Amino acid sequence: MTQRTTWPGFVLLVIQPEAFYRKDPILAYARKTDGWTEVARQTVVWTPERARALLSPEPAETTTPAPDDEVHNEQHVAALCEGRSEIVVLRRATPPVEMVFLSNEEATPLEQTSATDWKRWLELCGPVDPAEARALAPRSLRALFGVDKAHCGVWTSRDVTQITSDLAKCFHDATEVERIYERVRVVGEQVAGGGSAAKSYLSSTVLETLTTALSRLCMAQPAQPLEWLGAYLQEAASLQGHARLPPRLVFVLGGPGAGKGTQCARLVAEFGFWHVSAGDLLRAEIQTQSEQGQLIDEMIRQGAIVPGHITLELLRKKLVDAGSTLAVPGVLIDGFPRALDQAIDFECLLRRADFCLFFECSEAEMERRLLQRSRSSGRTDDNPESIRKRFRTFIETTMPVIEFLERRMRVHRIPAERSVDEVYAQVRQLFL
Numbered sequence: 122m123t124q125r126t127t128w129p130g131f132v133l134l135v136i137q138p139e140a141f142y143r144k145d146p147i148l149a150y151a152r153k154t155d156g157w158t159e160v161a162r163q164t165v166v167w168t169p170e171r172a173r174a175l176l177s178p179e180p181a182e183t184t185t186p187a188p189d190d191e192v193h194n195e196q197h198v199a200a201l202c203e204g205r206s207e208i209v210v211l212r213r214a215t216p217p218v219e220m221v222f223l224s225n226e227e228a229t230p231l232e233q234t235s236a237t238d239w240k241r242w243l244e245l246c247g248p249v250d251p252a253e254a255r256a257l258a259p260r261s262l263r264a265l266f267g268v269d270k271a272h273c274g275v276w277t278s279r280d281v282t283q284i285t286s287d288l289a290k291c292f293h294d295a296t297e298v299e300r301i302y303e304r305v306r307v308v309g310e311q312v313a314g315g316g317s318a319a320k321s322y323l324s325s326t327v328l329e330t331l332t333t334a335l336s337r338l339c340m341a342q343p344a345q346p347l348e349w350l351g352a353y354l355q356e357a358a359s360l361q362g363h364a365r366l367p368p369r370l371v372f373v374l375g376g377p378g379a380g381k382g383t384q385c386a387r388l389v390a391e392f393g394f395w396h397v398s399a400g401d402l403l404r405a406e407i408q409t410q411s412e413q414g415q416l417i418d419e420m421i422r423q424g425a426i427v428p429g430h431i432t433l434e435l436l437r438k439k440l441v442d443a444g445s446t447l448a449v450p451g452v453l454i455d456g457f458p459r460a461l462d463q464a465i466d467f468e469c470l471l472r473r474a475d476f477c478l479f480f481e482c483s484e485a486e487m488e489r490r491l492l493q494r495s496r497s498s499g500r501t502d503d504n505p506e507s508i509r510k511r512f513r514t515f516i517e518t519t520m521p522v523i524e525f526l527e528r529r530m531r532v533h534r535i536p537a538e539r540s541v542d543e544v545y546a547q548v549r550q551l552f553l
């Protein structure tokens with residue numbers, strides 16, 4: 122494979138095994154943050170030889186030492202071989218919608234393949250050491266998805282000249298690399314050319330809605346045109362069957378038995394909110410008797426947290442695929458997120474919550490309530506042993522989420538040891 126010295130117009134991303142189940146949030150994040158879209162993708166399991174070859178600099182390059190944080194080591198090789206990885210080829214490609222609109226003629230080509238894109242890409246990935254990334258670039262992929270230097274979540278070529286040869290080392294089938302080049306070229310022409318391909322794409326998708334929206338905007342001349350347009354387009358999208366989330370999204374957290382479900386039921390009765398309990402979704406999945414259901418059953422009995430991607434997918438389906446979301450004033454997400462990765466992934470896949478209710482209650486009171494609940498709940502985890510484990514999980518894994526959320530949104534701490542009525546009297550004030 123010949124090496125190109127110029128930017129080939131795409132980037133190579135290896136989502137490492139520790140982040141494999143978070144590939145969708147990673148790609149969604151790259152797309153939302155900087156418009157990176159996928160050109161090709163493949164799941165692989167690395168052998169140590171292949172991983173070593175990928176992580177070693179090219180012989181021709183050895184005179185140019187790689188930056189410290191890019192130097193590979195055997196730990197990184199071992200980390201890459203720990204499980205499945207995803208290789209993704211991404212390209213920055215935003216259809217030049219505004220160009221088509223404003224020119225009314227042939228669109229002016231947008232420069233999508235400049236070296237600036239590469240710089241932006243490296244910034245999006247962040248420093249290889251996730252601890253450093255969290256300090257210096259907290260919104261980078263490695264800050265959000267990495268664990269430690271070897272398990273940094275994602276790997277990417279260290280400079281543009283390496284991309285082509287790295288690609289060849291990634292894909293087992295050499296012809297796949299040629300196919301990728303061809304796809305990049307076609308996507309590039311569609312986007313940068315701005316001619317018939319881009320126009321036909323736009324006319325078959327959004328042109329009519331956008332044109333109508335702009336004419337209505339001119340008629341309405343609202344004080345906040347952007348907000349007005351945003352609301353109009355969201356409404357139009359939902360009418361086309363692309364459901365959207367309700368206007369208000371609230372996380373409801375607290376230890377097991379703190380009274381989350383009880384207070385949610387009150388809010389539903391008074392305000393008509395939609396109550397979505399992550400625990401209920403998981404318990405419903407157990408009833409399907411699928412393999413996934415069996416895993417969930419076991420984890421709930423153990424008081425452990427079910428892998429985030431499972432819960433997130435159940436929630437996503439419930440929230441996004443449901444057709445009735447427009448009618449409700451808001452949704453209460455009960456018992457989620459329970460771990461840091463869930464909080465980040467939810468935001469990437471859906472959106473940031475508006476605020477969080479956090480019910481604070483002593484373990485003694487929560488245990489008393491759970492044991493009382495066990496008489497009628499039929500829940501396999503309402504027993505002294507599971508309760509003890511759930512308390513531990515709550516302290517170790519869920520409490521850090523509260524601290525994380527406090528940096529991102531308002532978290533209302535509600536003393537929950539009082540009677541149901543007294544607690545609710547305080548809660549309802551937040552929704553008036």
Ligand SMILES: Nc1ncnc2c1ncn2[C@@H]1O[C@H](COP(=O)(O)OP(=O)(O)O)[C@@H](O)[C@H]1O
Pocket residue numbers: 375376377378379380381382383384490491493494537538539540541542544
């Ligand atoms: N403020 C309260 N005082 C006394 N009992 C309560 C209170 N809030 C809830 N309960 C009871 O405690 C048990 C656990 O409440 P629940 O709402 O199911 O908690 P969570 O959803 O946080 O696990 C239930 O049996 C419920 O009736």
Ligand SMILES: O=c1ccn([C@@H]2O[C@H](COP(=O)(O)OP(=O)(O)O)[C@@H](O)[C@H]2O)c(=O)[nH]1
Pocket residue numbers: 375376377378398399400401403420421422424425426427428432455456457458459502511
């Ligand atoms: O996002 C979630 C929500 C729930 N659970 C599991 O479901 C159990 C019950 O959660 P629920 O919110 O229904 O009840 P709580 O423990 O708060 O009483 C928890 O202990 C976890 O094992 C989970 O893994 N992820």
